[in-house]
Amino acid sequence: MTRIGVVTFPGTLDDRDAARAVRLAGAEAVNLFHADHDLQNVDAVVLPGGFSYGDYLRAGAISRFSPIMEQVVDAANGGMPVLGICNGFQVLTEVHLLPGSMIKNDHLHFICRDQVLRVENNDTAWTNAYESGEDITIPLKNQDGQYVADERTLDQLEAEGRVAFRYVDVNPNGSRRNIAGITNERGNVVGLMPHPEHAVEAGFGPDSREAGRGGTDGLGFFTSAINALLATA
Amino acid sequence: MATIVVHVMPKPEILDPQGKAVGNALPRLGFEGFAGVRQGKRFELTVDGEVTEELLAQAREAAETMLSNPVIEDVVAVEVVNS
Numbered sequence: 001m002t003r004i005g006v007v008t009f010p011g012t013l014d015d016r017d018a019a020r021a022v023r024l025a026g027a028e029a030v031n032l033f034h035a036d037h038d039l040q041n042v043d044a045v046v047l048p049g050g051f052s053y054g055d056y057l058r059a060g061a062i063s064r065f066s067p068i069m070e071q072v073v074d075a076a077n078g079g080m081p082v083l084g085i086c087n088g089f090q091v092l093t094e095v096h097l098l099p100g101s102m103i104k105n106d107h108l109h110f111i112c113r114d115q116v117l118r119v120e121n122n123d124t125a126w127t128n129a130y131e132s133g134e135d136i137t138i139p140l141k142n143q144d145g146q147y148v149a150d151e152r153t154l155d156q157l158e159a160e161g162r163v164a165f166r167y168v169d170v171n172p173n174g175s176r177r178n179i180a181g182i183t184n185e186r187g188n189v190v191g192l193m194p195h196p197e198h199a200v201e202a203g204f205g206p207d208s209r210e211a212g213r214g215g216t217d218g219l220g221f222f223t224s225a226i227n228a229l230l231a232t233a
Numbered sequence: 234m235a236t237i238v239v240h241v242m243p244k245p246e247i248l249d250p251q252g253k254a255v256g257n258a259l260p261r262l263g264f265e266g267f268a269g270v271r272q273g274k275r276f277e278l279t280v281d282g283e284v285t286e287e288l289l290a291q292a293r294e295a296a297e298t299m300l301s302n303p304v305i306e307d308v309v310a311v312e313v314v315n316s
Contacts, residue, residue: 150246
């Protein structure tokens with residue numbers, strides 16, 4: 001069975017939800033600890049959301065130096081699928097696996113809403129279960145969610161198709177060019193601010209057309225990783 | 234004891250939402266005449282004894298690699314303050 005690791009940093013909040021999403025997608029969830037140098041032979045890694053180290057210094061800035069991140073960076077450079085959600089995305093930018101950074105939301109408020117995203121690149125390890133251009137609804141909840149990068153980097157991301165997700169209808173935090181998530185060149189490392197792991201089980205997700213709390217649009221992230229790993233096995 | 238002080242500011246081209254909020258609040262409290270506010274960070278690295286060139290070099294490196302994120306921030310000063 002595919003083994004997907006979920007890293008817990010001090011102050012991580014969504015590790016259990018991420019592990020649950022991995023299990024619901026049909027893989028084995030493996031708990032990984034920030035202070036270990038051991039990835040326990042997992043096939044993929046999720047860096048979940050939360051407030052690691054209380055967002056002290058900058059969101060993700062201290063977690064980036066955790067012992068396990070050495071292994072995560074090596075594995076990511078070797079092609080292992082790595083997904084950073086919210087605080088996990090911030091860690092991925094701080095450790096330079098993904099370009100740009102997140103600063104405080106332009107309106108300064110913490111925001112929590114069901115957010116529509118457009119999947120702009122479905123050729124990554126974490127998006128292959130979606131159609132290109134598909135709109136999905138998953139929760140968004142953050143204070144430091146405004147994606148910024150210099151114009152040259154933004155142009156490069158656009159030209160290379162590395163904007164994986166864009167906010168639809170409303171830009172909830174002032175992110176440049178409505179960017180909600182990006183991928184690295186190889187497509188194995190993906191980061192986004194919204195939370196797919198909170199939209200994986202009917203009855204506990206965002207409202208959907210079919211039923212209140214029925215939305216499961218986030219499950220595809222995790223089935224995508226399983227697909228990607230089976231394709232390369 | 235001596236202290237190495239590191240000043241970090243958001244890059245000029247990056248919107249500073251915190252500074253903007255502070256700037257908007259100033260006139261509400263009667264502080265008029267300020268055209269803008271930008272909010273940065275000040276780090277105080279204390280040293281037992283003298284600040285050597287080596288320690289200063291380490292502080293500069295820490296400032297560039299950890300205390301600031303070059304994507305969004307500039308290190309505007311690294312200075313020694315003796316007490």
